[in-house]
Amino acid sequence: MRRLLTLLAAAFALLGVSASAAATLKSETAVFAGGCFWCMEHDMGGIPGVLKVESGYTGGHVKNPTYRDVTSEKSGHYESVRVTYDPAKLDYGFLLYRYWKLVDPTDDGGQFCDRGPSYRPALFVTPAQRPIAEKSRDEAAKRLKTGTMKTEILPLQTFYPAEEYHRDYAKRHSLDYTLYRTGCGRDARLRQVWGG
Structure with missing residues (x-):
């Protein structure tokens, strides 16, 4: 297997395709809203098989x-x-399972200490993703320890990457990020919603 991977890497190099570009050829994307994108970027980035997580904006008209x-x-x-x-x-389906554990899907007024429409949880889906997302939402609703499911499933729209200073915030400012996350009560509320 290792030899095959080495040969593939050499073939891509000859064609002028980088390893990261080659990986992108076989990748898929999913778009999630879950409050602060610093927290979502941090938590989703730690999942094995995730290649990249980008903070940004979607769902609006501007x-x-x-x-x-x-x-x-x-x-x-x-x-x-x-x-x-x-x-x-x-x-x-596994990304969705992880997503639910990272948000309070019972709160449609924001997430944790971040309030307002731009912080609401939502799934932005392609037509092919919609039935998987709907099934996942129904299953997650049964696992809630408190409240009722309010997270919307919306059609995928253009995704606009956030400004550079927002990207990889947790990595670049780990102390500030930890203080923010703790002060916001994110993890404490997640334990109430999901147990554990």
């Missing part, structure tokens, strides 16, 4: 929105993440 546009609540966009993953190692 083209090329800025963070200020989104948090002003006039753009209609949600803070969200686009997850690129290897379907040979991970499927969309």
Whole structure:
């Protein structure tokens, strides 16, 4: 197997295709909103089989929105993440299973200490993803320890990457990120919603 991978890498190199570009040829994407995109980016990035997680905006009507546009609540966009993953190692259903554990799907007014429409949880889906997402939402609703499911499933729209200073925030500012996450009560609320 190792020899095959070495040969494939050499073939891609001869064609001028980088290893990361070659990986992208066999990747799929999923878009999730779950409150603060720093937290979603951090948590989704740790899943084996995830190749990349990008913070950004989707679901609204403003083209090329800025963070200020989104948090002003006039753009209609949600803070969200686009997850690129290897379907040979991970499927969309498992990403959904992990997603539910990372959000409070009973709160449609925001997430944790982040309030307002841009922080609501939502799944942005392709037509092929919709039945998987609906089934996953129904199963997650049965596992809730408190409240009722309010997370929407919406059609996938254009995803706009966030400004550079938002990307990889947890990695670049680990202390600030940890203080924010703890102060926001995210993990404590997740234990209430899902148990554990």
